[in-house]
Amino acid sequence: MNSVIQLMQQHRSIRRFKPDQIPPDQVDLILRSAQSASTSSNVQAYSIIGVTDPAMKKELAILVGNQPYVEQCPLFLVWCADLLRLRHSCEREQVEMVHGTMENFIVATVDVALAAQNAAIAAESLGLGIVYIGGIRNHPREVSRLLQIPELVYPVFGMCLGYPDQDPDRRPRLPLEAVYHQNVYSTQRFDQAIEEYNTVMREYYRHRTGGKRDTTWSQEMSEKFRQATRQHMRSFLEEQGYGFE
Known part of the structure; x- marks a missing residue:
């Protein structure tokens, strides 16, 4: 196992950070690593908003579900799918961009996820910790107003760094x-694999909480997916110019 693989397999979400600021040269390395990620047809359909202002981080911490580490981390990155820069490029060439398609939505969303994961690995290689914040989609309109996010751009998730x-x-x-299927998709191993994982996760939760939490992965997933969440996202995305034709 080489050092890169070892680093990736040791990933943990960090939710408590020291007050030390991240040196600007390290932030630069992390962002440039993000830019080196694969991107569909070189469209680079994403933008990153770095938030360091204490008042803004405090408001964001509330909007994402009262998660205090958003306020406490020295740098909070908001990762956005972005078609606006592409429309501007098309206008420079006097071409009207077709943007209201499911394909363009997928391309932009995948692009930003790939870039963010590159950044996460780069940050961890520098001794930093990260945690993704999907709660950025709890109140996307309010987040967009706070960060002045325009049309054709939407916040996909946040990331605490420190x-x-x-x-x-x-x-x-x-x-x-x-999760791995050879040649064809098969469900034959699902029951055994989930049963094994339930046993592992029950022990993990017991150890992590000192015996206070006694549950399994499949129980948690059944609770999570028994009802729809963030149903406001479709109308918000349509408002931002992301169609689903």
Whole structure:
């Protein structure tokens, strides 16, 4: 196992950070690493908003679901899918861009996710910790107003960055057999793999909480997906110019 693979397999979400600021040259390295990610047809359909202002981070911490580490981390990155820059480029060439399509929505969303994961790995290689914040989609209109996000741009998720002030256990993942299919998709191993994972996760939660949490992965997933969440996202995306034709 080389050092890159070892780093990737040791990933943990960090939710408590030291007050130390991240040196500008390291932030630059992280952002340039993000830009080196794969991108569909070189469209680079994303933008990154770095938030360091204490008042703005405090408001964002509330909007994402009262998550205090958003306020506490020295740098909060908001990762946005972005078609606006592409429309501007088309206008320079006197071409009207077709943007209200599902394909363009997918391309922009995938592009920003790939870039963010590059940034996460770069940050961890520098001794920093990160945690993704999907709660940025709890109140996307309010987030967009606060960050002055224009049409054809939408916030996909946030990311806290900083020096770790905790040493959490690594959360186990599903057995590889549950996610890797050879040649054709198969559900034959689902029951066994999920049963094995439930056992592992129950022990993980018991250890992590000192016995206060006794649940399994499938129980948690059944609670999570028994009802729809963030149903406001479709209308918000349509308002931002992301169609679903």
